[in-house]
Amino acid sequence: MMMWERTTEGKGAASMALRHAVLAALLVGDGSGGDGGYSGYQLAKAFDIGVANFWHALPQQLYAELTKLEKEGLVAGRQVVQETRPNKRLFRVTEAGLAELAAFTAAPSKPSFIRDDLMVKVQAADSVDTGPLIEQLEERASVAEAKIELFGKLLRKMRGELDEEEFLRRGDRIGPYLTCLRGLALERENREWGLRVAAVLRARGPVRAER
């Protein structure tokens, strides 16, 4: 039997993946945000930095998910009337939401999944023109560089005046710090790999008579 025939085995596990990412992200805004909660809009921004390290979603999806979560009582929203800006709804995680997150955390994780156009292109590098590929690899390396700096700043900000060891021992809210560390490591690898592959392909020159 091969791997895709896991019939009748992971039965009641209920995927609905985005929701847990939303709940986890919302926890951060809850309290530190000052006014207790994130709006959909703010959540979208929080996703862009930080959460983007392990989850990607467009704002439309977040709004939709927030609506569903509210209907199920996992988050509670309250209207905030603003004069200078359009009104907004601030959401915070409810007890039920926290319970849902706890259950999710206790359940087995599905293997992480990655999807990367550039890697597909590198896989085919022996059969196609490498010119544009080299450009994209170097572009990616420089994007990674920028993220590395951004994450460095974020980490410094999160740990405040404590050093890392100290913060991880005694800080509160270390979750986002730990995921950010992973993002940092990832981007470093991204940069190294991009530069290395670009160099290798450059050194080989144009692809020789294929097929």
Next chain:
Amino acid sequence: MMMWERTTEGKGAASMALRHAVLAALLVGDGSGGDGGYSGYQLAKAFDIGVANFWHALPQQLYAELTKLEKEGLVAGRQVVQETRPNKRLFRVTEAGLAELAAFTAAPSKPSFIRDDLMVKVQAADSVDTGPLIEQLEERASVAEAKIELFGKLLRKMRGELDEEEFLRRGDRIGPYLTCLRGLALERENREWGLRVAAVLRARGPVRAER
């Protein structure tokens, strides 16, 4: 204007993402496989090792995609009658398929995306029971360890008797080697991060009075 309002901009880019991963994976089977091409079944296995580093897909999707690709002339399948096994169809990439891959390679890449349950859980680590989380982190580290060894073997096999520098200069088919290198780096990071986070959470002990 925010990022999700890229209206009328990436218009003709045609997503259909899986197809390029399939084409790139098929290229490897084409020739080295001996009998010229991969069957859907073999492709599924190839995806599981190697391609899984940058693309995840279930066999059902691959079969479906192969059918579509054949209808569009990007791959060609031929029936192979077997006595000892069920018959199969071997697929190879056509000229048109290669052209499609080339066009894809030249076009801008969409940002890589990751989705990782475990990271979501770590993000929420300050608010939930960390016991099962620590277990999962250590489990992941050991899975990563196994992959590291597997990739080491794969790489040695691919480069044959040459050393890495030499192979990357003169070897043919370096694409899969380069993506495998990335996979290796990724798994190493996975292992380090998993062990580190598990250690940090363990040292902190159970979560203190939440909310």
Next chain:
DNA sequence: CCTGATTAGTCACTTTCTTGACTATGATGA
């Protein structure tokens, strides 16, 4: 005064993925 950016969302449609079957045959191991 007009343009564009920022805040704050909503709606509808399409594509893709996942899930859970079901069909075959031969080989291998207990």
Next chain:
DNA sequence: TCATCATAGTCAAGAAAGTGACTAATCAGG
């Protein structure tokens, strides 16, 4: 000999995710 594994697929329903367009207010700059 019986069970299971490995090969080699196919099908269909439903859930999840992604895409593109649209509304609306305010503010900042030229």
